[in-house]
Amino acid sequence: MVTCRWVVDRLAIYLAGELDPKLADKITAHLVRCGRCSRVAEQLGQTNSQLQDAFQEPIAVPSTLEGRVMAAVSKLPQPVPAPTPSRFGLPVKLAFAAGLILLGFGLGRVQWTARPEIDITSFTQDHRATEMATKPGTQLMSPSFIVYKPEPAGAELCGEQGCRIQSQPVVHLSYQWEGLTISLFELDARKIDLPRLRQQVFDGHCLLVGERGGYSFALWCTGTTHCVLMARTTPEKLLPLASAMIAKNATVGMKS
């Protein structure tokens, strides 16, 4: 039901033209017949225009600011990386949280975290497109950022792109390695969790390993980034490459 209160609550988005068209039509219809809401809309529009003009005024930045900032920052210790949200161990706080959940909901399915899990099969479509497009030397669309770009011996980096998988921004690096097309996907570890796959230690590195539909997957966490490595091969063949990538955590840089 379209009430005056409902309309007024949405006037700011409506006036900006960012409201869903169906909702906007309802508001338009209401404003035509409601003088009060129509006046509120007009007033908000006027004030908004005044503020837009006011905020256009240039602001002079003091010339001393940069010097002050760098003097202050140079005295600080190097930034400390955030702790890795790892699922390979059982931190005390997770154990405590698990205990609370069990206490509250009894036995049954326990969800360790509210974050969604990576669905490894959802990467298949992007990897398949890469298999069709990628040959050595192919340059795919470059994203505006690179996070973690390992280049282990024998694997040629062919391309990089940004995409979205499970609504998350993803960096997709593609490689040619021993005749195979390999995809390395990188996601924000704070937004999505690794799935419950088989844990495997290889060369001292802890990974999650899985197979789906003829593809093998190796997953790991580095800093705040979750990495998903996949190829049309067996896990046994993929693990050495994953281990080499973890070992060769190359410094970040842009492709020339």
Add this chain to the structure above:
Amino acid sequence: MHELTDEVLARRAAAGQLECFEVLVTRHRARVYGLCYRMAGNPEDAEDWAQECFVRLYQQLGHYNPALPFTPWLVRVSSNTCLNLISARSRRRSLAPVGLSDELPSSDENSPAKVVLHRDEQARIEAAVQTLPPLLRQALVLRHQEELSFKELAEALDVPLQTAATRVRRALQQVRERLLKGSE
């Protein structure tokens, strides 16, 4: 180094390359200072707050995910730092818009009287913005200073879309009431 993206610079700065952070400061000083100026309402506090924002950004670099764009993260950290500083600072306010550019508009049609009126209007609007509660001021400043869409604003504030819209709407209404009172 100046050809590197913000995300790469941030990553390197987090690894201890201070010169990379300096490039970020140079690139974003106007944005951060502008935000602080609109939140603080005076140039003296704005410079102190901008310094504090950059210090906070540096300290938080270890929490920044280079897979995500740098600017929204910078805006979020800076605006939240300003919120903290608002609650900590004294009630002293200087509302003279000294920080504004002293350049006159180039149009020949602008007489000195019009320029004075324009500056007076500017001062009134800035004063009205300063009367807003911190959360409403933050929403309004981010919306207009950073020209964020409502969706981007909701993400920056980490609130639902409707909450962001309600804050802006209330801020506009309160600014209007203040401007009307001031003209009585």
